Amino acid sequence: MEQQKVDMFLMSYGKYFEGHQLMMLRDKLTNLDDSKFIQLQAANLKDPTTLLIVSIIGGHFGIDRFLLGEVGLGIAKLLTCGGLGIWTMVDWFLIMSRTRETNMQRVQSVLY
Amino acid sequence: MVEKNNFPYVPNEYESEKASNSYLLSLIAIMTGFPIPLFNLIAAVIFYFGNKRGTYFVRWHCMQVLIAQAITMIVNSIAVYWAVGVLVWNFTLTNNFISFILTVAIFNIIEFIATIYSAIQTRKGKHISWLIFGPLTDLLVKE
Numbered sequence: 001m002e003q004q005k006v007d008m009f010l011m012s013y014g015k016y017f018e019g020h021q022l023m024m025l026r027d028k029l030t031n032l033d034d035s036k037f038i039q040l041q042a043a044n045l046k047d048p049t050t051l052l053i054v055s056i057i058g059g060h061f062g063i064d065r066f067l068l069g070e071v072g073l074g075i076a077k078l079l080t081c082g083g084l085g086i087w088t089m090v091d092w093f094l095i096m097s098r099t100r101e102t103n104m105q106r107v108q109s110v111l112y
Numbered sequence: 113m114v115e116k117n118n119f120p121y122v123p124n125e126y127e128s129e130k131a132s133n134s135y136l137l138s139l140i141a142i143m144t145g146f147p148i149p150l151f152n153l154i155a156a157v158i159f160y161f162g163n164k165r166g167t168y169f170v171r172w173h174c175m176q177v178l179i180a181q182a183i184t185m186i187v188n189s190i191a192v193y194w195a196v197g198v199l200v201w202n203f204t205l206t207n208n209f210i211s212f213i214l215t216v217a218i219f220n221i222i223e224f225i226a227t228i229y230s231a232i233q234t235r236k237g238k239h240i241s242w243l244i245f246g247p248l249t250d251l252l253v254k255e
Contacts, residue, residue, distance in 0.1 A: 018126050083158070086151060089140060090158040093133040097126070098162075 001032045009040070016045050016103045025104075028111050036110055043106045048096040055095045059088035064095055068102055115246070119239035120255065123169040128237045130166060131173035134159055135231035138177050142224065149188035156181040168255050173234060176242060176249045177227075183245070184223055191216040 006029045014022060032040075046067065055064040062077030082088030123131070137159050138152065145151025160174040191213060197203035230240045241247075 020124050020126060083154075085144075086141075086154050087158060089144065090137060090155055090162065093137050093159065094162045097130060 001029055001034055001037060003030065005037060006030055013045055013103075015049075016047065016100065017107075018097070018100050018104070021100075021104055025107065032111065039110050040107065043103075043110055045103045045106060046099050048099040051095050051099045052092070055088070055091050059091055060085070064091060068095075068099060115241055115243075119169060121169075123167070123237050123239075125237075127167050127169045128235055130163060130170045132231050132235035134163070134170075134174045134177045135227050135234060138181060139224075139227055139231065141181075142227075149185040149192065153178075153181045153185045168253070169239070172249055172253045173230075175253045176245050179245045179248055179252070180223060180227075180242065184220065187216055187219060 006026060009029060010022065010026060017025060029040075051064055051067060054067060058064065059077075060082035062074035062082070065071075065074035065077055077083065077087055080087070083090075134156075137155060141152040141155040145155070156174075156178045160171075160178050163170050163174050166174070194203070194209055194212065198205055198209060203209075226242060230242075233240050241249075
Protein backbone atom coordinates (compact mmCIF):
# COMPACT_ATOMS: atom_id res chain seq x y z
CA MET A 1 0.00 0.00 0.00
CA GLU A 2 1.20 3.54 -0.69
CA GLN A 3 3.09 5.17 2.15
CA GLN A 4 0.76 8.17 2.02
CA LYS A 5 -2.32 6.00 2.56
CA VAL A 6 -0.65 4.16 5.43
CA ASP A 7 0.28 7.44 7.13
CA MET A 8 -3.25 8.76 6.62
CA PHE A 9 -4.72 5.60 8.14
CA LEU A 10 -2.39 5.77 11.14
CA MET A 11 -3.09 9.48 11.65
CA SER A 12 -6.84 8.85 11.62
CA TYR A 13 -6.90 5.65 13.64
CA GLY A 14 -3.63 5.71 15.61
CA LYS A 15 -5.33 6.21 18.98
CA TYR A 16 -7.59 3.23 18.29
CA PHE A 17 -4.64 0.87 18.91
CA GLU A 18 -2.11 0.26 21.68
CA GLY A 19 1.04 2.35 21.24
CA HIS A 20 3.34 -0.67 20.99
CA GLN A 21 1.26 -2.11 18.11
CA LEU A 22 1.65 0.88 15.81
CA MET A 23 5.11 0.03 14.43
CA MET A 24 4.07 -3.51 13.61
CA LEU A 25 0.82 -2.24 12.08
CA ARG A 26 2.71 0.26 9.94
CA ASP A 27 4.97 -2.49 8.55
CA LYS A 28 2.01 -4.78 7.85
CA LEU A 29 0.04 -2.03 6.12
CA THR A 30 3.00 -1.03 3.96
CA ASN A 31 3.21 -4.59 2.63
CA LEU A 32 -0.57 -4.86 2.21
CA ASP A 33 -2.20 -5.11 -1.19
CA ASP A 34 -3.97 -1.91 -2.37
CA SER A 35 -7.23 -3.77 -3.01
CA LYS A 36 -7.61 -4.42 0.75
CA PHE A 37 -7.67 -0.74 1.66
CA ILE A 38 -11.46 -0.50 1.25
CA GLN A 39 -11.89 -3.61 3.37
CA LEU A 40 -9.67 -2.04 6.01
CA GLN A 41 -11.74 1.12 6.08
CA ALA A 42 -14.91 -0.93 6.46
CA ALA A 43 -13.50 -2.79 9.45
CA ASN A 44 -15.86 -0.94 11.84
CA LEU A 45 -13.22 0.27 14.29
CA LYS A 46 -14.44 1.80 17.56
CA ASP A 47 -13.11 4.85 19.36
CA PRO A 48 -11.92 3.85 22.87
CA THR A 49 -12.88 7.26 24.32
CA THR A 50 -16.42 6.98 22.96
CA LEU A 51 -16.72 3.51 24.45
CA LEU A 52 -15.55 4.86 27.82
CA ILE A 53 -18.24 7.57 27.73
CA VAL A 54 -20.86 4.96 26.74
CA SER A 55 -19.62 2.73 29.57
CA ILE A 56 -20.01 5.52 32.12
CA ILE A 57 -23.48 6.49 30.91
CA GLY A 58 -25.00 3.17 29.81
CA GLY A 59 -22.72 0.62 31.46
CA HIS A 60 -25.50 -0.64 33.74
CA PHE A 61 -27.42 -1.84 30.68
CA GLY A 62 -24.40 -3.42 28.97
CA ILE A 63 -24.54 -1.01 26.02
CA ASP A 64 -20.72 -0.76 25.93
CA ARG A 65 -20.41 -4.52 25.48
CA PHE A 66 -23.11 -4.54 22.78
CA LEU A 67 -21.21 -1.82 20.88
CA LEU A 68 -18.02 -3.87 21.07
CA GLY A 69 -19.84 -6.80 19.49
CA GLU A 70 -19.85 -8.95 22.64
CA VAL A 71 -23.58 -9.64 22.66
CA GLY A 72 -23.46 -12.49 25.19
CA LEU A 73 -21.60 -10.44 27.77
CA GLY A 74 -23.89 -7.48 27.00
CA ILE A 75 -27.01 -9.51 27.76
CA ALA A 76 -25.40 -10.89 30.94
CA LYS A 77 -24.57 -7.34 32.02
CA LEU A 78 -28.07 -6.12 31.15
CA LEU A 79 -29.82 -8.90 33.09
CA THR A 80 -27.64 -8.44 36.19
CA CYS A 81 -27.93 -4.61 36.12
CA GLY A 82 -24.23 -4.32 35.40
CA GLY A 83 -23.30 -7.07 37.86
CA LEU A 84 -25.03 -5.05 40.63
CA GLY A 85 -22.82 -2.11 39.70
CA ILE A 86 -19.54 -3.93 40.31
CA TRP A 87 -19.02 -5.11 36.72
CA THR A 88 -19.94 -1.62 35.46
CA MET A 89 -17.27 -0.08 37.66
CA VAL A 90 -14.62 -2.60 36.61
CA ASP A 91 -15.48 -1.95 32.96
CA TRP A 92 -14.68 1.77 33.36
CA PHE A 93 -11.06 0.66 33.71
CA LEU A 94 -11.11 -2.25 31.27
CA ILE A 95 -13.18 -0.99 28.35
CA MET A 96 -10.57 1.21 26.64
CA SER A 97 -7.92 -1.50 26.39
CA ARG A 98 -10.60 -4.04 25.45
CA THR A 99 -11.70 -1.73 22.60
CA ARG A 100 -8.10 -1.39 21.35
CA GLU A 101 -7.70 -5.18 21.44
CA THR A 102 -10.95 -5.64 19.49
CA ASN A 103 -9.84 -3.04 16.92
CA MET A 104 -6.54 -4.88 16.47
CA GLN A 105 -8.38 -8.18 15.99
CA ARG A 106 -10.61 -6.60 13.33
CA VAL A 107 -7.62 -5.18 11.45
CA GLN A 108 -5.83 -8.52 11.69
CA SER A 109 -8.84 -10.27 10.18
CA VAL A 110 -8.34 -8.04 7.12
CA LEU A 111 -4.56 -8.39 7.09
CA TYR A 112 -4.48 -12.19 7.19
CA MET B 113 4.84 -2.04 54.10
CA VAL B 114 6.00 -1.54 50.52
CA GLU B 115 9.35 -1.95 48.80
CA LYS B 116 10.63 -1.30 45.29
CA ASN B 117 11.98 -4.46 43.73
CA ASN B 118 13.62 -5.25 40.44
CA PHE B 119 11.34 -6.80 37.85
CA PRO B 120 12.64 -9.28 35.22
CA TYR B 121 11.98 -6.71 32.45
CA VAL B 122 11.13 -3.03 31.99
CA PRO B 123 7.34 -2.73 31.51
CA ASN B 124 5.87 -0.78 28.60
CA GLU B 125 3.72 2.32 28.99
CA TYR B 126 0.47 0.43 28.41
CA GLU B 127 1.44 -2.24 30.94
CA SER B 128 2.11 0.40 33.60
CA GLU B 129 -1.28 1.96 32.89
CA LYS B 130 -3.15 -1.32 33.25
CA ALA B 131 -1.26 -2.31 36.42
CA SER B 132 -1.89 1.12 37.93
CA ASN B 133 -5.59 0.83 37.07
CA SER B 134 -5.86 -2.27 39.26
CA TYR B 135 -4.85 -0.17 42.30
CA LEU B 136 -7.13 2.69 41.25
CA LEU B 137 -10.06 0.31 40.91
CA SER B 138 -9.34 -1.03 44.37
CA LEU B 139 -9.41 2.54 45.74
CA ILE B 140 -12.74 3.32 44.09
CA ALA B 141 -14.16 -0.02 45.23
CA ILE B 142 -13.15 0.83 48.82
CA MET B 143 -14.90 4.20 48.58
CA THR B 144 -18.12 2.97 46.97
CA GLY B 145 -18.48 -0.35 48.74
CA PHE B 146 -17.02 0.48 52.15
CA PRO B 147 -19.84 -0.99 54.28
CA ILE B 148 -19.84 -4.24 52.29
CA PRO B 149 -16.35 -5.84 52.39
CA LEU B 150 -17.24 -8.39 49.69
CA PHE B 151 -17.73 -5.62 47.11
CA ASN B 152 -13.98 -4.87 46.87
CA LEU B 153 -13.06 -8.52 46.46
CA ILE B 154 -15.59 -9.12 43.65
CA ALA B 155 -14.32 -6.03 41.80
CA ALA B 156 -10.70 -7.25 42.14
CA VAL B 157 -11.63 -10.75 40.92
CA ILE B 158 -13.46 -9.39 37.84
CA PHE B 159 -10.53 -7.10 37.05
CA TYR B 160 -8.02 -9.96 37.40
CA PHE B 161 -9.99 -12.19 35.05
CA GLY B 162 -10.37 -9.25 32.64
CA ASN B 163 -6.58 -9.06 32.46
CA LYS B 164 -5.90 -12.80 32.67
CA ARG B 165 -4.37 -12.80 29.19
CA GLY B 166 -2.29 -9.71 29.96
CA THR B 167 1.47 -9.53 30.39
CA TYR B 168 3.36 -10.80 33.46
CA PHE B 169 3.65 -7.29 34.96
CA VAL B 170 -0.08 -6.63 34.65
CA ARG B 171 -1.10 -10.04 35.99
CA TRP B 172 1.37 -9.73 38.89
CA HIS B 173 -0.08 -6.44 40.11
CA CYS B 174 -3.68 -7.55 39.58
CA MET B 175 -2.95 -10.62 41.70
CA GLN B 176 -1.29 -8.54 44.43
CA VAL B 177 -4.43 -6.37 44.62
CA LEU B 178 -6.61 -9.51 44.63
CA ILE B 179 -4.70 -11.11 47.53
CA ALA B 180 -4.70 -7.84 49.48
CA GLN B 181 -8.45 -7.45 48.97
CA ALA B 182 -9.12 -11.08 49.95
CA ILE B 183 -7.27 -10.70 53.25
CA THR B 184 -8.80 -7.28 53.89
CA MET B 185 -12.25 -8.73 53.25
CA ILE B 186 -11.75 -11.49 55.84
CA VAL B 187 -10.47 -9.05 58.47
CA ASN B 188 -13.21 -6.48 57.75
CA SER B 189 -15.96 -9.11 57.75
CA ILE B 190 -14.95 -10.25 61.24
CA ALA B 191 -14.91 -6.61 62.38
CA VAL B 192 -18.35 -5.93 60.89
CA TYR B 193 -19.82 -9.11 62.41
CA TRP B 194 -18.39 -8.32 65.85
CA ALA B 195 -19.49 -4.67 65.68
CA VAL B 196 -23.03 -5.63 64.66
CA GLY B 197 -23.02 -8.16 67.52
CA VAL B 198 -22.10 -5.48 70.04
CA LEU B 199 -24.53 -2.89 68.65
CA VAL B 200 -27.54 -5.10 67.81
CA TRP B 201 -27.28 -8.51 69.46
CA ASN B 202 -26.02 -7.19 72.83
CA PHE B 203 -22.59 -8.87 72.78
CA THR B 204 -20.41 -7.70 75.67
CA LEU B 205 -18.22 -4.69 74.90
CA THR B 206 -14.77 -5.97 75.85
CA ASN B 207 -11.24 -4.63 75.63
CA ASN B 208 -10.54 -7.33 73.05
CA PHE B 209 -13.25 -5.88 70.78
CA ILE B 210 -11.90 -2.32 71.07
CA SER B 211 -8.31 -3.41 70.39
CA PHE B 212 -9.42 -5.54 67.42
CA ILE B 213 -11.41 -2.66 65.88
CA LEU B 214 -8.43 -0.31 66.34
CA THR B 215 -6.10 -2.86 64.70
CA VAL B 216 -8.47 -3.30 61.77
CA ALA B 217 -8.77 0.49 61.36
CA ILE B 218 -4.97 0.90 61.32
CA PHE B 219 -4.62 -2.03 58.88
CA ASN B 220 -7.17 -0.45 56.54
CA ILE B 221 -5.51 2.97 56.70
CA ILE B 222 -2.08 1.48 55.95
CA GLU B 223 -3.53 -0.55 53.07
CA PHE B 224 -5.27 2.56 51.70
CA ILE B 225 -2.04 4.60 51.76
CA ALA B 226 -0.04 1.72 50.26
CA THR B 227 -2.61 1.42 47.47
CA ILE B 228 -2.33 5.14 46.61
CA TYR B 229 1.48 4.95 46.67
CA SER B 230 1.51 1.80 44.51
CA ALA B 231 -0.91 3.34 41.97
CA ILE B 232 1.41 6.35 41.55
CA GLN B 233 4.65 4.36 41.37
CA THR B 234 3.30 1.59 39.13
CA ARG B 235 2.07 4.23 36.66
CA LYS B 236 5.72 5.33 36.38
CA GLY B 237 6.70 1.74 35.54
CA LYS B 238 8.21 0.92 38.95
CA HIS B 239 7.60 -2.48 40.47
CA ILE B 240 6.12 -2.24 43.97
CA SER B 241 6.02 -5.33 46.14
CA TRP B 242 4.03 -5.25 49.41
CA LEU B 243 5.39 -6.74 52.62
CA ILE B 244 3.54 -10.08 52.90
CA PHE B 245 1.44 -10.02 49.74
CA GLY B 246 4.39 -9.53 47.36
CA PRO B 247 6.17 -12.84 48.03
CA LEU B 248 2.78 -14.59 48.04
CA THR B 249 2.05 -13.12 44.60
CA ASP B 250 5.46 -14.31 43.37
CA LEU B 251 4.41 -17.86 44.23
CA LEU B 252 1.00 -17.62 42.57
CA VAL B 253 1.80 -15.79 39.30
CA LYS B 254 3.99 -17.59 36.79
CA GLU B 255 5.93 -15.72 34.10
